[in-house]
Amino acid sequence: MNLEYCKPQTLEDLLAETRAGTHLMAGGTDLLVDMRSRKKTVQRIVDIKAIPELRGIRETKSGLEIGACETFTALRESPLVAAWSPALRECADVMGCHEIRHRATLGGNICNSSPGCESGVVLSVHEAQVRIASTRGVRLVPFDTFATGVNRTCLEPDEVVLSIILPKAADSLSFYRRITRTAGMDLACWNGAALVLQPRIPAKRVVRISFGTVMPTPYRPRAAEALLSRRPLTPADMDQAYDLIIREIAPRAGSVRASPAEKKRAIRNFLDELLERLAP
Template identity: 35%
Template sequence: MPVPREFEYVKPATLDNALALLAEYGARARILAGGTDLCLKIKEASETPEMLIDIKGLQELTALDYAENQLRIGAAVPFTRLIESPLVQERFPLLRDASATVGSVGIRNRATMGGNICSAVPSLDSGPALLVHEAVAHVKSRQGERRVPLLDWFVGPKRSALQPDEILTAISVPTPPKKAGACYVKLGRYAGEDLAQAGVGVLALEGHEYRIAFCAVGPVPTRARKIEALLQGNKLSEPVLKEAKALVPEEIAPISDIRSSKEYRTMMIKVMLERGLQAAVSALRGGRSEHGAIWV
């Protein structure tokens, strides 16, 4: 498919140069990192930028490091680097598991977690993992820098808190405050290159503390606060799990679309929640020798 409209392509040498171009062009410019979503939108003419500002070569945006109990993921770090990083596998297995479910190998080699959250699609696989880890987005404009908790990042379907003159520079992910086990459960039409019909991220911490987040079952990825409160301090007995699943309809607002009906999503989220909680607790106790997302 040919590109239906001409645009200017610029690969700035520094982040300051990129910010200057963005300030000049505003809404007429688009930031290019992995480009797996943007390039398709340009071909389909749903996006018609006058300029593409390519940031993937900026060294400060490609860093993946750990300091002061936080993982810092540069905005241009592709999913494959997260999957292959021994540091991520050891300290943040949930990020690794969720990343491994994104698209195909080719997509993961290009697509970035930064671009994933900037797309802000309701089904993004990185959303639940980042939400339960209480990650923070770092953004920069010519006016300065600011930090946006991921809990405040998603403001609507395909809408984030990023302003038109800002560039996402990194995502910081704090180490859980206690020993933890985690699991990502993804519902797809098949195991492989498919968008989530529903997704559940679970972080189980010592002391029967649980963090839970959903994707693809509402306008934005979100934490399940009512279910978390119910589970707080409780072992995962059958009666407790039954109460937790009964709260699911109060936590989600699914739609029916080409991939699934809202009724099916609601039913399956209950199943996925139970499996995710049990797997996360098992991981906390050392019951899983290998981490991996659960496909349903």
């Protein structure tokens, strides 16, 4: 098989090289596995790791901007990530294993768009924005519309993700949970994240929750979020929120990772933990 490989050094060159038939490679931890298993036939790889615009974790006027090529190790070690999003820090802590975290990037994670991808639920509760570039210019897409299905995104063939922006969430509480089949390295069978704005002021509190693997893309239970926001919470509210969520989700019965019953139990436990964390 003839495989063409190039590694542009500037964003301008990268955008000129990106077109239909091109496979961008960041850490390669999904792409190379898909090539080896013949899930993807690849003839042209463009390595994006050398591009400065895809690097860096910085505070900007719009929020915390994370370069698409930042690895999960970088997220784990960043004091800015720890301060802005304990949930993102927790998800980076448990993602894959030491070696994978050193290679795997945040951009690759969202572009691969697997239903249980580690960062999806966290970016969803943060209402993150995805900065996307092509020779036609730069556009911002809300994360919730970026992922369009299993292994599908809104990216056009000539587009590259530059960075992911977490808007400011001052005075907030966030956490991340997952279940896996084995201790150690395994993909999440189910995952969930919560971000609560103004957690100590019940009348102003805004609750955001997102769950992975219960729908093709990270799922925000909007009716349950509305029910749990702007009021003191009781166990009965959690029962009601759980019922609303269970009515909306459609976890696959044939999943090899976790049964629908296990995923529902995980959601129940997650809501109980949320209630505990918000207790006066």
